[in-house]
Amino acid sequence: QMCIRDRYQRRVHGNSNMIAGRIRSNFLSSTGKAFFSRRKAVISRDQVKFYKENGYCVLPKVVPDEMIELLKSRIKYYVKNYDKSALREIFSPSVQKRVSNEYFLTSGDKIRHFLEEKAIDNEGKLTVPIEFAFNKIGHGMHDIDSVFEKFSYSPIFKEIIKAIGFQNPLLVQSMVIFKNPKIGGAVPPHKDNTFLITKPLSCTGIWVALEDAKKGNGCMYGVPGSHNRPPGSFMVRNEAQDGTVFVNEGDGDVTYDTNGAVCLEAPKGSVVLLHGSFLHFSDDNTSPHSRWAYTMHYVEKDAQWDPRNLSLIHI
Secondary structure, eight states: OOOHHHHHIIIIIITHHHHHHHHHHHTOOHHHHHHHHOOSOSSOHHHHHHHHHHSEEEETTOSOHHHHHHHHHHHHHHHHTOOGGGGGOBOOSSGGGOOOSHHHHTOTTSEEEEEOGGGBOTTSOBSSOGGGOEEEEEEBHHHHSHHHHHHHTOHHHHHHHHHTTOSSEEEEEEEEEOOOTTTBOOEEEEOGGGTSOEESOOOEEEEEESSOBOGGGTOEEEOTTGGGSOBSEEEEEOTTSSSEEEEEOTTSBSSOOOTTOEEOOBOTTOEEEEETTOOEEEOOBOSSSOOOEEEEEEEETTSEEOTTSSOOOOO
């Protein structure tokens, strides 16, 4: 199994131009091609300053509509051709009830499907059509699907992640989050460093709005400045390697105060930067509109990868 470091160096440093070239010639018009050959800076100094002071930043309209539609077409393919075993795999957005079976624990280098809690009734039957039943698919979209690979390793994201201070960024996790209408579950307050652990802590998220994210359809909220306090609780594999436990370490936060939270509304095509210690959450989506998003998580290559992380892929 190829390690993350090898994959990153091969695909980002080794052949990113070849990847971009293939997608330009095969999929996109001149508007979409500009995404891969963009010369204008994607993130300004003021936006970098805002990110460092607040722990997040919304970069509006980074990804063109044509690129979004291409990604969504691939997502619809995976929804239609879902893994039948996923019909028993529920992903609870509640941090304390996360699915921790082998299907979930070994999903780091695969594309796997996870249902919403409300998608299955007490008899194990779907409560909604299958196209609305999934909570997410992931966690290796960036390395398995050719379209998502080309998108994820595009120079734009490398520019953004290095602009905020990364020296050697490694893309280690990716997923599509659906937040489907009427059924998309709430996500409680959390910090991403709780789930992808390095020493020093280095996790950072890039969240791409594939649809408009607004107050009415379960958009994210976050607490500005909360990134200045690291988490003090971490989710790790248990000793038997067949589940997870939360362990308290260090002097970081183990309980969270959401006072002062702001809504991170993001129009379709926007990119939301999330510091790994930034406290964020979202409400149920009770609206008739979905809120699809694509999330990528990065860590520093030179940081020490915690062997207790959920993924058994080693850096």
